[in-house]
Amino acid sequence: MDVFRRLKAYYWPFRRIAVLAVVSGILMTAVGLVRPLLLQWIIDRVLIAGHYHELSWLALSVILVSLVRGGFQFARSYLGHVFGSNSVYLLRNRLYQKLQSLSFSYYDRAKTGDLMSRLAGDVEIFRQFLAFGFLHLVDFFLLFSLTLALMLYLDWQLTLTVLAMMPLLAFLALRFHFKVRPAFTALRESLSEMSTTVQENITGVRTVKSFAREPQQIALFGARVRAYLERHMAATSIWSRYFPTMELMGNIGVLLLLWVGGRRVMSGALSIGELTAFFSYIWYLVVPLQQLGYHINNLTQSVASGQRILEILDTPRGIRDAPDAVDPGRIEGHVRFENVSLTYDDGTVALRDITLDVPAGSVVGILGPTGAGKTSLVSLIPRFYDATEGRVLVDGRDVRWLKLEALRRQVAVVFQETFLFSTSIRENIAFGRREASMEEIVAAARMAQAHEFIEELPDGYDTLVGERGLGLSGGQKQRIAIARAILADPRIVILDDATASVDMETEHAIQQALKQLMKGRTTFIIAHRISSVKDADQIIVLDEGRIVERGTHEELLALGGHYKRIYDVQFRDLESVRREAGARAGQSGGAAGQDGAGRRGGTGTAAKSALDPREVAEP
């Protein structure tokens, strides 16, 4: 119950509505209890005692009672729903803000599926509990106890006889729900397995078809479908055993009433009208009991859901403004890392003692194998993470003392994996600057070499993209992301392997776009290709979180270390290009001493010659 206390902030503002709903529910139940009494009075007072003048009044009361009860019923469920949806409205907004305040380290570990099941599933279960679950619980106790009291008042002996059945019914109801719940869980799992198989099959249809694997896939799906059928029948079998039996319990109650009650009427202890009333009242006891398991299930589920919601709300807030953070104004772009180390929450050490000075407007190339810490390094600048040790300075000020929003607005990142939102291309480009005019958007797209292909799309800039929108190629998405970064007009640009996932031809176009983006801005380029970083003002090579080499292209080549090795591997390819270039220009110097890279099978890792890079790159 602690859960409800801790989630109080969301429903407490609407407590009046809830109280009104509960009161309406009580009145509804109370008025409803009158209904069987009306028939009793008609029988006992009008038909047997002969007070004929009371008939019309009693008959009309049926309508009156149903009107009053209906009014309360409506008030109760409508107010309940309003209570639920208003509370959850607050809760959802709060959750959303919470999600936005969590930092990258949270999302590194979080699984979208798990978060979604909390945000969609658990929130909805919680809403249902507020909207009607708790009202049902109130009803359950109220209806059961009021009916019982009334029955005991009418004839306590008969009531106790009938009541003998109730423990058994309650037991069955509970047992049923404990049995049927795992069966339904298994059924749901089976359904999701079936979905996964279909999903995989469709997404991987090219693979399936190219290996002519259709028959096996059909057989696999068939097995899943049969498993689903079996689980469904298992659940049905529980249902078919318990449901009729629980209903039978009520019927046995009727039978007992007829038998025992009938004899009591004959002996004069009970009136015939009262007996007929009992025939109705017994269901007022049986029906709630049949649903006992359901209610308990509901309550435990809501508590569990609330718990899972609280887990999100309780996550410590990530990176935020220091209390006395200052607005840096317009950033020049001088970035400095001082003895920076970074250890992630899970204990992985990403960076060790990095010191790096990047003057405003200069370009840094960052190379290194996967997992060397390249992305971690640049993520410290816009404070996606905070350094564990040491500090990161922008224009001489520790980033942790700057206003986060002002800092991030001046740092643009082009991520390795492009993410576009489900909206028009225009909105995606203007994502960082909503107030941008159409002219500015087009200008940014032009600079990003994206204008041309956007214009060719059916709806131009209004074309919807994203998950359910038009499928764009990797290169096209990447160029939109670059336009997005250009429009944001940052002072510092981070290109995290921005030309991955595009083909050779597109890469060229993108590099043109990047050049526009880099103009006059401090730039960090993460890349695997030497060609992307070769002309940077300084190049660093990272390995296991350390800077293992740094310098300019020429310096690093002369050093003969990691960089040189990467260079050799990649420039094997270039040798022939260079040779061709050399041959065409009638130069002979470059062509000497290489041709070993021959056709397939050349190892080529050994340096063929001391290539002069400037010569190499000459067009």
Place this chain on the structure above:
Amino acid sequence: MKEQAVRDVRERFVYPDDRAIEKPFDWRQMRRLLGYMAPYKRDVALAILVALAGTVATLVVPLFISRAIDHGITVGDGAVLARMALYLALCYFIWWVTAGVRIQLTNWVGQRVLRDMREQLFRHVQYLSFNFFDQRTAGSILVRIINDVNALQELFTNGVVNVFMDVLILTGIIAIMLSIHPGLALASMVVLPFMVLLSTELRRKIRRGWREVRIRLSRINSHLNEAIQGMRVTQAFVQEKENARFFDHINDDYRRWMNRSTKVSDLFGPVVEFTGAVGTCIVYWYGASLVIRGQITLGLLVAFVYYLGRFWEPISRLGMLYNQVLQAMASSERIFEFMDTQPSVAQRPDAITMPPIQGEIRFENVYFEYKEGRPALRGVDLHVKPGQTVALVGATGSGKTTIVNLICRFYDVTSGRVTIDGIDVRDVKLDSLRRQISIVLQDTFLFSGTIADNIRFGRPDATMEEVREACRAVGADRFIEAMPDGYETVVSERGSGLSLGQRQLISFARALLADPKILILDEATASVDTETELHIQQALERLLEGRTAIVVAHRLSTIRNADMIVVMDHGRVAERGTHDELMAKGGIYRSLVEAQFKFLEERPAG
């Protein structure tokens, strides 16, 4: 400034809404649907019989009670009371037995029908051609196989049997009531039309309201899903406040619709009850006066009241069924649309089995268009000799992938022909052709299962030793054996948990194990680090050995090593030759290669 005003918060993100959920009734479609029950008609008949027996048993209960009142309790005859109680017990017992059997039978029938339908649908979809999959998202196909089929569940499970049961209950009640007292029966049935109307029309209105609510809820969930995935972008561009504003907007929209729809739907119960109360009032009033005048007995009046109370249930169920049928019309229309789609690449009835392939591929003046009027290939001639490696180069959309698709006959040429060893690919059985060709796709797709299963994908009967051998050959053995479960490591959806390079090596092993005569390789573009790059290059060399290979190439090393480079441009072969020849020629190819090394060369001064 005007522009800004127009771009209101509503436009920030766009989530297309769901489709129609109901369609008008159509007999032919209904017959086709019911046709799926034909194999189980004996079970259906049995279920109906059992249901009817149970129904009769419950229908007569009030009669026994009224008899017990009139001839037992009121006259003090204990024997009659005992006898009636016994009859009652018997009725309840019959109902208890039949209810269990009925539930089992109806579900058994319904679920088997759904199974048949699903399997048929899946089998059909599985054999549809690529253009079918091109036009649709995976999600939209999934929805039909899972959700649309599930939407028919109620109809097939309870629907058919319930119709018989409910009709019997209604006619039974009406008949019994008429036989007790026709006047009273007719008077109390005044409310019947209102009940029918409520259970169909009001209910439909309510359902439409809820549909609006659901659309809004799914909008919230779509956005949440996207917001989580794009959170890094949002934070990098400092758009938290803007997004929160948008979320508040859709969240509030949901709440409004929720409150609006509940208002209508919460009226349902009270209105139904009121209608029932009017009937009850009539029965009490008129019925009691009949008792007073001695025209019916007290017991019969009580029975009458019970029967009236049981009126609503079958009407309500029939009304629900009616709505279910309308929904089933929409679902089944979508299902049948898939089933009626014919594969565009169909196997000829007289197709021969492709003999063992030598590996000669020929394109003769091939034209192809995915969509009419948008040609993807315009007169391509190509000749690949057995054992040759051909690199296809060109911009996105120039026709590289199309060439690959035509060799495997994923599509049929619009004109011209594609032959392998001189045989037109349209003349052979599809699986005999594709079994001898392997494709390594850019984005390696791994199915959930073990790594060994995935490598065996093209040759399910391969031994473990062969699997290992293939992995060794492409250098995938090292990382696989380093994993705790080795080859038995279970990879999850899409192979997450493995790096890009690792996935690619697995796909090489998979292709190698299938030992194709023709290998098609759509080279991955994503950059990998230098070590992995080296592994992949070595693996590639091993993979291409002794086969005809068509490579949609992105790596200069692969391209340079090819026997022939084909440069595609707007659906035509623009240049062809070896690397040296094309470099010397100084055309498109040369400028492409040079562009690779030119970046940063003209970088403006910082």
